[in-house]
Amino acid sequence: xxxxxxxxxxxITKRFGTVTANSGVTMDVRRGEVLALLGENGSGKTxxxxxxxxxxxxxxxxxxxxxxxxxxxxxxxxxxxxxxxIHQHFKLVDVFTAAENVVLxxxxxxxxxxxxxxxxxxxxxxxxxxxxxxxxxxxxMSVSEKQTLEIIKVLYRGADILILDEPTAVLTPQETExxxxxxxxxxxxxxxxxxxxxxxxxxxEISDRVAILRRGEYIxxxxxxxxxxxxxxxxxxxxxxxxxxxxxxPEGVVKRLSVKDLSCVSADGVPTLCGVSxxxxxxxxxxxxxxxxCGQKELLESIAGLQKTEPGSSIIYSPDGGExxxxxxxxxxxxxxxxxxxxxxxxxxxxxxxxxxxxxxxxMMLKSYGEGSPVFxxxxxxxxxxxxxxxxxxxxxxxLATPVRRLSGGNVQKVLxxxxxxxxxxxxxxxxxxxxxxxxTSYAIYDLLNEQKKKGVAVIYVGEDIDVxxxxxxxxxxxxxxxxxxxxxxxxxxxxxxxxxxxKIGGPNA
Amino acid sequence: xxxxxxxxxLLRLAKRDTVSPARAVAVRAAAIALALLFCxxxxxxxxxSSITDVYAAMISGTFRSSITVNTFFKEAxxxxxxxxxxxxxxxxxxxxxxxxxxxxxxxxAAAMWLxxxxxxxxxxxxxxxxxxxxxxxxxxxxxxPAVFRVxxxxxxxxxxLMMNYIAIQLIKFLRITWSPIHALGMxxxxxxxxxxxxxxxxxxxxxxxxxxxILMYVYxxxxxxxxxxxxxxxxxxxxxxxxxxxxxxxxxxxxxxxxVCGIAGFLYVSAIDHTISETxxxxxxxxxxxxxxxxxFNPIFMTLISMLISFVRTGSREIVSRNTTTLDSSIANINxxxxxxxxxGCEFFLNYKVVFRGGKETGK
Numbered sequence: 014x015x016x017x018x019x020x021x022x023x024x025i026t027k028r029f030g031t032v033t034a035n036s037g038v039t040m041d042v043r044r045g046e047v048l049a050l051l052g053e054n055g056s057g058k059t060x061x062x063x064x065x066x067x068x069x070x071x072x073x074x075x076x077x078x079x080x081x082x083x084x085x086x087x088x089x090x091x092x093x094x095x096x097x098x099i100h101q102h103f104k105l106v107d108v109f110t111a112a113e114n115v116v117l118x119x120x121x122x123x124x125x126x127x128x129x130x131x132x133x134x135x136x137x138x139x140x141x142x143x144x145x146x147x148x149x150x151x152x153x154m155s156v157s158e159k160q161t162l163e164i165i166k167v168l169y170r171g172a173d174i175l176i177l178d179e180p181t182a183v184l185t186p187q188e189t190e191x192x193x194x195x196x197x198x199x200x201x202x203x204x205x206x207x208x209x210x211x212x213x214x215x216x217x218e219i220s221d222r223v224a225i226l227r228r229g230e231y232i233x234x235x236x237x238x239x240x241x242x243x244x245x246x247x248x249x250x251x252x253x254x255x256x257x258x259x260x261x262x263p264e265g266v267v268k269r270l271s272v273k274d275l276s277c278v279s280a281d282g283v284p285t286l287c288g289v290s291x292x293x294x295x296x297x298x299x300x301x302x303x304x305x306x307c308g309q310k311e312l313l314e315s316i317a318g319l320q321k322t323e324p325g326s327s328i329i330y331s332p333d334g335g336e337x338x339x340x341x342x343x344x345x346x347x348x349x350x351x352x353x354x355x356x357x358x359x360x361x362x363x364x365x366x367x368x369x370x371x372x373x374x375x376x377m378m379l380k381s382y383g384e385g386s387p388v389f390x391x392x393x394x395x396x397x398x399x400x401x402x403x404x405x406x407x408x409x410x411x412x413l414a415t416p417v418r419r420l421s422g423g424n425v426q427k428v429l430x431x432x433x434x435x436x437x438x439x440x441x442x443x444x445x446x447x448x449x450x451x452x453x454t455s456y457a458i459y460d461l462l463n464e465q466k467k468k469g470v471a472v473i474y475v476g477e478d479i480d481v482x483x484x485x486x487x488x489x490x491x492x493x494x495x496x497x498x499x500x501x502x503x504x505x506x507x508x509x510x511x512x513x514x515x516x517k518i519g520g521p522n523a
Numbered sequence: 524x525x526x527x528x529x530x531x532x533l534l535r536l537a538k539r540d541t542v543s544p545a546r547a548v549a550v551r552a553a554a555i556a557l558a559l560l561f562c563x564x565x566x567x568x569x570x571x572s573s574i575t576d577v578y579a580a581m582i583s584g585t586f587r588s589s590i591t592v593n594t595f596f597k598e599a600x601x602x603x604x605x606x607x608x609x610x611x612x613x614x615x616x617x618x619x620x621x622x623x624x625x626x627x628x629x630x631x632a633a634a635m636w637l638x639x640x641x642x643x644x645x646x647x648x649x650x651x652x653x654x655x656x657x658x659x660x661x662x663x664x665x666x667x668p669a670v671f672r673v674x675x676x677x678x679x680x681x682x683x684l685m686m687n688y689i690a691i692q693l694i695k696f697l698r699i700t701w702s703p704i705h706a707l708g709m710x711x712x713x714x715x716x717x718x719x720x721x722x723x724x725x726x727x728x729x730x731x732x733x734x735x736x737i738l739m740y741v742y743x744x745x746x747x748x749x750x751x752x753x754x755x756x757x758x759x760x761x762x763x764x765x766x767x768x769x770x771x772x773x774x775x776x777x778x779x780x781x782x783v784c785g786i787a788g789f790l791y792v793s794a795i796d797h798t799i800s801e802t803x804x805x806x807x808x809x810x811x812x813x814x815x816x817x818x819x820f821n822p823i824f825m826t827l828i829s830m831l832i833s834f835v836r837t838g839s840r841e842i843v844s845r846n847t848t849t850l851d852s853s854i855a856n857i858n859x860x861x862x863x864x865x866x867x868g869c870e871f872f873l874n875y876k877v878v879f880r881g882g883k884e885t886g887k
Binding site: 317318319344345346349355357363365366367368369370371375378379380382383387388389390 | 745747748749750757758760764765
């Protein structure tokens, strides 16, 4: 028995009803390595890892941990075997402190010994280079802090096989860097780390080996040093790919939206936007970059009429051949009627814009159901629309009535973006449109946005991936702490430049 | 490592993805059969009768005469009307536990007309007045918690529950103020009694129940209001993004929910009790909560469940009446408890599958 192998999976199969999520997966994870698990949406990565962490039990196949056969029946069994999983959606109690969350569910006497727990948390932090305050309440933590806490939680329980499910999907580049340095420290300590991700450059940066799944089947494991992004992407989708985002030159550019001195204050009285001014033009894609929570959401919501703005704010909308309109003070419906569409993809993908229990048809009429008869619903038009979105964007769904929450993330996002585009808006705002999507679907979405741009739509694209912003957009507006830090030409700007603007108002010139 | 570690667990639960309609019906039918079996066994234990006697008594207690049949239908219909009223509120994730209070509020509003003007106004005038004010009364009773929920994000479950007790105390107060009721029980007035139809005093109750089921089905499934209710209930943030006013929809739906319960109160006053009392409806306001939930807000299922509960109730009553020395009327509640236990329990088997060691998790 090779002692270096920490986890060995043999012939793992898992079915859900008629769907086979994993079929005969055989692979291994070594001690002291970072293994990237790569695959498109629905390729069975999360299911496979859930079987390691005791959430599901395999229908067929064997799992060996440290050379011994193991039957992982529950997350508790997984903990006992030293396996800890950090899920995409954090499982933390908001009103508890970091330390309380860590000790939650651990065996022990009647009395909590938080002091000891805090000591241990501090020593874990020191060892791997985390920064955390054991007394901080979870509700006041940023996404990155919550993730750190989740990792500490599994380390506290003595895990030496860590599974991270898309850990960077919600992090800024700086936070990602910090996470990676922690991962490297853990690897140096002899831990096995499995990281599920879609981002190829991250795979290249952090992993030692890459295991690739496609449609539930194990394809191959590559040494990262022998692979490049292109070979990985092709192994993942099983066909040749061109990894270039198209960027047509803007044509017939006209001013559509003129935002002046836009300010917002949150419900707690904290300013979220301060004097934001910019113009958006039809026929171009304006990217919006910034560390998460720097006012991106408030900016888009203000334009869509969903945020209360401070006095003095002005958003002038100039339609084709019509009078200029002031959007501030208009209701969300009036603004939509003017042709300003917003699709915001939240972290849970469904919460803003779609109703999970409804099918595509019912979701299509979400913003247009008010038209027509004053009392009764008309399902004919939304049904036709759903059918055309399904065809045009290649949405995979058993039927138009299947609840959208059953669709995979990529398909959910296609439904969301497809509906907004179908309204033929003249201003299309999308936030995090490719959040958590695989390569093929992401490119499909970029193509959709480019098509809109060519039609003369003013596209505002809020994104997380700076590389994509630089490749896709014409101009990039960088937000920093609710202020416009800078507006740069995406064709000439560099990643470093944007990074500086993100962290300091005025960026390199300040 | 212990040896058992390497073995598959003896029992494990697998979440079902979807349940075929046939299976869903079969599981529910099995639950009903088991519930009826346990009700029977329970009666065999507390009386000296054999199990066949018990069922014979339950059936004859329900279907023996037109009077028993009418009682059976009347109770089923009242339960159904209240459950139908709760459905839109629940669909909107507005946990209205105050149906009892809304029934009482509607009853009070109706009884007010009856008490003061029952001798002066003809039926054609007073009944519509009673009907409308009962609906408004019940509606307001639900509206108050709704306003607080939207404006101050109070918890509507507690709020609607507390509103029940306010209604109960108000009724006690009114019974004393309107001392004739206190003394005599019934408000006897020339008009204000729901007329018979085809010689059946309950016929209008059946008509109203049927209308309530049909109208609510259409309202929830075919209208824009119904669509807004579903969106707000499922995804409040999405509703905000779509420009649906949460305030307007919650207020409107809570009012409609309370109004339908208020109409049940009107029926109690005008057709069944002819008075008001704090026990009006015999706690159906709470039973209806479970009926609405079990039926997943589907009016057809609500009809079936209401009939079953009514059957258990009338059947139990018959057995109690045959054993008055040993049994108490509250036995009916024990049986309804048994029935609900099985009905709620079967939901578990619809959502999960128990897999034995070596079994496959390939549930349909």
